[in-house]
Amino acid sequence: MKEVLVFIFDGFADWEPAYICAELNAPDTGYTVKTIGFDKKAKVSMGGFHVIPDYSINDYPSDFSLLILTGGTAWIEQKNNGILPVVDYAVNKHIPVGAICNAVNFMAENGYLDTIKHSGNTLEFMKTQAPHYKGDNNFLEAQAVSDSNIITANGSATLEFAKKK
Numbered sequence: 001m002k003e004v005l006v007f008i009f010d011g012f013a014d015w016e017p018a019y020i021c022a023e024l025n026a027p028d029t030g031y032t033v034k035t036i037g038f039d040k041k042a043k044v045s046m047g048g049f050h051v052i053p054d055y056s057i058n059d060y061p062s063d064f065s066l067l068i069l070t071g072g073t074a075w076i077e078q079k080n081n082g083i084l085p086v087v088d089y090a091v092n093k094h095i096p097v098g099a100i101c102n103a104v105n106f107m108a109e110n111g112y113l114d115t116i117k118h119s120g121n122t123l124e125f126m127k128t129q130a131p132h133y134k135g136d137n138n139f140l141e142a143q144a145v146s147d148s149n150i151i152t153a154n155g156s157a158t159l160e161f162a163k164k165k
Contacts, residue, residue, distance in 0.1 A: 001030060001031065001032040002030055002031050002032070002064075002065035002066075003031070003032055003033075003034050003061060003063070003064045003065060004021070004024050004025075004031055004032070004033045004034065004064065004065060004066045004067075004068065005034055005035070005036045005055065005060060005064045005066070005067050005068065005086075006021060006033060006034070006035050006036070006068045006070065007035075007036050007037070007067065007068065007069050007070065007080075007083055007086070007103075008035045008036070008037050008043045008045070008051055008053055008070070009037060009038065009043055009072065009074050009079070009080055010043050010044050010074065011044070011045070011046055011072040011073055011074050012043065012045050012046065012070045012071070012072045012074075013045070013046050013070050013071040013072050013100075013101060013155070014045035014046060014047045014049050014070075015047065015158060016070045016071050016100045016101060016155070016158050016161070017068050017070050017100070017158075017161075018158065019158050019159055019161070019162035020068065020098070020158075020161060020162035021033045021068075023162060024066075031065065034054040034055060034064075035051060035052075035053045035054050035055070036053055036054065036055045036056070036057065036060050036086065037053030037055075037056060037057070038056065038057055038082055038083075039053070039056050040052060040053050040055075040056050041053075046072060057082060057083060057085065057086055060086065062089075064090075064095060065095065065096075066095065066096045066097075066098065067086065067087065067090045067095060067096070067097045067098070068097075068098045068099075068100075069083070069087070069097065069098065069099040069100070069103035069106065069107070070100060070101070070103060071100050071101025071102040071103050071155055072101075072102060072103075073102065075101075075102035075103055075105055075106050075129075076102055076105070076129060080103075080106060081106075083106075084110060087107075087110070087112070091112065091149070091150075094149055095149070096149045096150070096151065097112075097149065097150050097151070098150075098151040098152075098153075098161065098164070099150070099151070099152050099153075100152070100153045100154075100155065100157070100158070100161050101121060101153070101154065101155035102121070102129070102155070104118070104119070104120035104121070104126065104152045104153070104154075105120065105121075105125075105126055105129035105130045106130075107150065107152065108120065108126050108129075108130035108133040108135060109129070109130035109131070109132055109133060110132075111132070111134070112150060113133070113135040113138065113150070113152065114133070114134045114135040114138070115135065115138065116135070116138055116147040116148045116150060117138050117140055117145050117147040118135065118138060118139060118140065118145050118147065118150065118152040119139070119140050119141070119142045119143065119144055119145040119152045119153055119154055119157075120139065120152055120153075120154055121154045121155055122154075123136065123139045123141075126139070143156070143157035143160035143161075144157045144160035144161045144163070144164045145164070146164040151164045
C-alpha cells in the first residue's frame with residue numbers, strides 16, 4: 001500500500017483533506033492514509049476531533065507517496081515551521097505535496113511557489129502572510145492548481161483540491 005501522509009496539528013482544519021482522504025483511503029485504491037505530527041500526542045482539530053498521529057516528524061516512512069498540508073491558524077502564527085524538513089524531503093524526492101488554505105502561505109514563504117503556477121486564498125493575503133514570497137506572477141485566481149508535483153488550493157476548494165493530480 002502506498003502511504004499518504006496528512007500533517008496534523010492542534011487546530012488543523014479537519015474538513016479540508018476529508019474528500020481526498022476518503023477517496024484515497026477507499027478499498028482497492030492501493031493507498032492508505034496516515035497522519036503525521038510534530039510528535040505522537042493527540043492533536044485537536046478545529047472541529048474538536050482528537051487525533052493521534054501515526055508518525056512524528058522524526059519517524060515517518062521514507063517511501064510515502066503524497067504529503068498533505070491542511071490549513072489552520074497555526075500557519076498564520078508561524079507554529080508549523082518544524083514541518084519544513086519533511087516538505088523539503090518530499091520536494092527533493094519528487095513526492096507530491098498538497099497544500100490548502102493557510103498551508104499555501106507556508107509554501108509561499110519558503111520559496112516552493114516562486115517559480116510554479118499556484119493558487120491560494122488571495123494574492124494579497126498570501127503576501128501579508130509570506131513576506132519572502134516572490135511568485136506573484138505565477139499566482140492564479142483559481143480554486144486549485146497543480147504544477148511540478150505541488151498542489152495548491154484556497155480554503156473553499158476542498159472538492160477541487162481532491163480532484164487535482
